[in-house]
Amino acid sequence: MSRSERTPNAVSLQELDFDSQDLQACVAMMQGGSKTFFAASRLLPPRVRTAAIALYAFCRVADDLVDEAAAGDTPLDVLQKRLDAIYAGTPHDHVEDHALSLVVQQYKLPRHLLDALIEGFAWDAGGRTYDSIEDLHAYGARVAGSVGAMMSWIMGPQSMDTLARACELGVAMQLTNIARDVGHDASIGRLYLPRRWLVEAGVQPEAWMAQPTFTPAIALVVTRLLDEADRLYKQAHSGIAALPPDCRAAICAASMIYAEIGHQLRREGLDSVNKRTVVSTTRKLMLLASAWTQVHWIRVADHNPEPLAAIVGLVQGCRDAAQQTGNKAYFPNRAMPQRVAWMLNLFERRETERLDRNALRQNS
Structure with missing residues (x-):
């Protein structure tokens, strides 16, 4: 969208340094796209919300540019040139x-995360196939894990473990999307279900793509995919507790609403070939309220699991970027009771770790 095509102001948000009309145009894109992201974004603090909206707008436009490209177009080259200009501080007239240029300048957003996102779009454009769940992890890491990392970076760069959990949450959401959109993807010639899983269930991928139908075998593969998504939602959950306190409810809500898509799909019989599962507005509101309550009880895991192999490169790139830019972790201002509680929690964790080490020595 060019700046001359901006929509009039419609939603009031704190704008930081963003141009008012630019921000409203980005909001309009988000309202017309991801309803889940828009709902969860209302829980984000103003310091993060505007940047998140700008990031979403660019991702949405980039995705559409690749999907809607005509024969002979070179959308990926166009996107790379636009990113080059954004990082040079001379963005094109869109x-x-x-909006993204301001985010890049303000937060020193690592370029490799956006490059990974565009690489994922390139995989779509090239008709890439996915034989194993690990192959699908690699795709999810690019098109969604990268976005999770960027959101975490904008909120305030945390430890590499926190960034890993953010990437894994993005991958979990992407797996949910794939499980929900089997029929739609097939209608545009795309198959994301792991081909090995299909063959193991007795489905020949090419024959099925020629005539997509819902069968018990497809239900079995969709179930396996939702199980993997649930595993990653669970693994990523503790990372929410390591985010700045004013951001936790929004991410918890987004996680719960996306996971609910999978739960609803199960309740509806797992048929994502003939219909697309939707979580009702009423249910979303209930989950938003639940997230606001539950987030206070989430705790950082005592022992962080090994990160998903597909997201290791994204996290390492963030580590390198933090060292180069001197970007520091966000440490929120806390009232005195919160500081005391935080310190007590820290001492308790340290004491537990000490006791665990002593027990290991005695048993060795």
């Missing part, structure tokens, strides 16, 4: 480019 609303989303100007």
